[in-house]
Amino acid sequence: MSAARHPVSSAQRAEQALRALIFDGELAPGSDHLESELAARLGLSRTPVREAVLLLEQQGLLEVRPRKGVRILQISPEDMREVYDVLTALESMAAEAAAEADHGADGLVRLHAALTQMDAAIARDDRKGWAAADDRFHGELVRLGGNRRVEEIVARMVDQVRRARMVTLYMREMPRQSNADHRAVYEAIRKADPEEAGRLHRRHRARARDELVALLKRLGLKSV
Amino acid sequence: MSAARHPVSSAQRAEQALRALIFDGELAPGSDHLESELAARLGLSRTPVREAVLLLEQQGLLEVRPRKGVRILQISPEDMREVYDVLTALESMAAEAAAEADHGADGLVRLHAALTQMDAAIARDDRKGWAAADDRFHGELVRLGGNRRVEEIVARMVDQVRRARMVTLYMREMPRQSNADHRAVYEAIRKADPEEAGRLHRRHRARARDELVALLKRLGLKSV
DNA sequence: GGCGAGATCAATGCATGCATTAATCAATTC
DNA sequence: GAATTGATTAATGCATGCATTGATCTCGCC
Known part of the structure; x- marks a missing residue:
């Protein structure tokens, strides 16, 4: 960076x-x-x-x-809930801010690139590639939000998610739903609709949180 | 702590x-x-x-x-906007969570105590006392939210607010509006109304942010 | 007189050494 | 045989010393 x-x-x-x-x-x-x-x-x-x-x-x-x-440190499902809740709050705020800023499609090229890379990775059944593109999407989203402190805090939380993902990435379906979510958030930002962007992203992260926490609990308590 | x-x-x-x-x-x-x-x-x-x-x-x-x-480090009005935006997002989430947890009035004694202390401080025209009670209110609110990571991040952000407050505390009206906000948030949590608690707190922080940023800009760019 | 090059200075970043003290092991006693 | 107390070990936390290198100052040249 x-x-x-x-x-x-x-x-x-x-x-x-x-x-x-x-x-x-x-x-x-x-x-x-x-x-x-x-x-x-x-x-x-x-x-x-x-x-x-x-x-x-x-x-x-x-x-x-x-x-x-x-x-x-180990990360428990409870830890993951905490991390995801922080991400939900801060990223959805960033999504609202990004939509308010009304970047043209020009300003969103990197965000869009991440989207197409995620699609491509899914088509290739390339989980690591998808994860990397997912990171880029969320990183760029937060950058567009225009709050350095949010960027830093989110980066820390993403570190934790990354560790959990090492374990879970190969233990679930390819995240097609997740990609639909991303695209919807992107569209809301492009249309400069803050309320919609925030609402959609909040729902996206809540869904991801529930899936991950459920998966972690189904395994053992303490994982990466 | x-x-x-x-x-x-x-x-x-x-x-x-x-x-x-x-x-x-x-x-x-x-x-x-x-x-x-x-x-x-x-x-x-x-x-x-x-x-x-x-x-x-x-x-x-x-x-x-x-x-x-x-x-x-110096803190610019832009920095303060960032800090307040983080606080807005995380504390309002904490307020929602606190309301959802449905602590009885018993579990909210410390929150209520902070309220009455703020009122008393205002009656005495004791600005430092008010500021200390305000810190306690926000700290307790976040604690009730039940997310350690949010607690830690908020504590960091409050550090920054504290520095700006050194300058501004004596340069504005006694914060009566702020106290009415706090009481409304408390009531929403007591009534276990998450949506209301989150909405009210968000509005409270947004108001405080706008006031402070406006005040800072009216002075000079870089302040404590 | 101003600008640039070289020398001097000094603050940092790192390595090393030592004192402190917690943890482990053994010995003695009950 | 178990437990408690004392001794030994070793890891940390801190102090100190030194090499590196950026910054400043001076001197000379243009």
């Missing part, structure tokens, strides 16, 4: 590296890891790793437990 | 101390401060101060500028 500002510090690389390890599942949810172990793994000293760990703790990805190492 | 867990680390004390300095205005918005200077001021070494600074940066209170020290 943001270009490399300064030389790129080791702490920043540590943060990115740890995020990657967490999202790839190499640091499993619920597992403990010593700072020194992580530092050795990344080929750094403890200091930048410690800084990265503190940031990731504040981001809700892990927890520092004073003598027991850092624990990668 | 949460009790002291472990012995309380120096880094945590540094974070709290820096927050206090910022909110008291001793570290002025827009001012720069070297890490070593802050460390000396707090009687600590640079390490825990640096950790605290990194956390506060992520909380949006300051910015680390590699060779120029940490800069205490």
Whole structure:
């Protein structure tokens, strides 16, 4: 998203590296890891790793437990409900704002591109491709909303969703309904109808939340 | 909010101390401060101060500028609009959830207490007292909503509002309208009417946002 | 007199070392 | 045999030191 500002510090690389390890599942949810172990793994000293760990703790990805190492946090269905409720509230507001701003079809090219990419991915039965395009759609929607703080908060929440999706992506039907929802939201924004855009997006996220929470509960309580 | 867990680390004390300095205005918005200077001021070494600074940066209170020290962030009217929009979306959702949960009048004692304290403060023309009670009302409302993540995000946003209020608190009428709003929201929650509670709260925050942004613009662009 | 290049300065970012202290293990006693 | 207390271990939290490198200041040249 943001270009490399300064030389790129080791702490920043540590943060990115740890995020990657967490999202790839190499640091499993619920597992403990010593700072020194992580530092050795990344080929750094403890200091930048410690800084990265503190940031990731504040981001809700892990927890520092004073003598027991850092624990990668697990996400319960209840957590997922919380995350989705935050997303519902903020994204639907963003959708309203985007519709009010009345971007022409020009300003919505990226949003539309994400739509067609999702369709294409579904046709190919490419779940990862669909997920990536879905992320782009939601990211662009929020960007169009014109509220930086909303962008940042949503990005954090999406991190959590991403982890749950690792598990669920292959355990359900291809999300055709979801795509119809997206297209309807896009149309409302293009027609500059804020009320409709907000209402449709709210319904979309509520549906997704209910599906995901039900699925998670059907499995075991604690998952990625 | 949460009790002291472990012995309380120096880094945590540094974070709290820096927050206090910022909110008291001793570290002025827009001012720069070297890490070593802050460390000396707090009687600590640079390490825990640096950790605290990194956390506060992520909380949006300051910015680390590699060779120029940490800069205490200023808040523009546009920033305030963003903050209030986030608060509007999340708190009104919390109000809905609180109404749905149908807490009896028993479960709402703290919310009601905040109300009466706000009334009393207005009668005394005690602006700081009113502000403190207002914080309690909003904090309790969000707690009743039953979403930890919303609580945390709202707390961050309230930090920003607090800084702007330092400037504006004495520059406007006593907020009687605001209190009527609060009472109406309380009543809707007590009557377990989610739609009403959400609608009323949304209107309340929108009003507060418009007043504050207008006031800030009437002064100068960048304020606390 | 103004502008540019080079040297000096200093703040950060990182590594390292140490003290603190929680957790584990063992030994002794009941 | 179990439990409690003491000793040992080791991970964290903090302090300190150093290298890197951006910023500033000076000197020289145009």
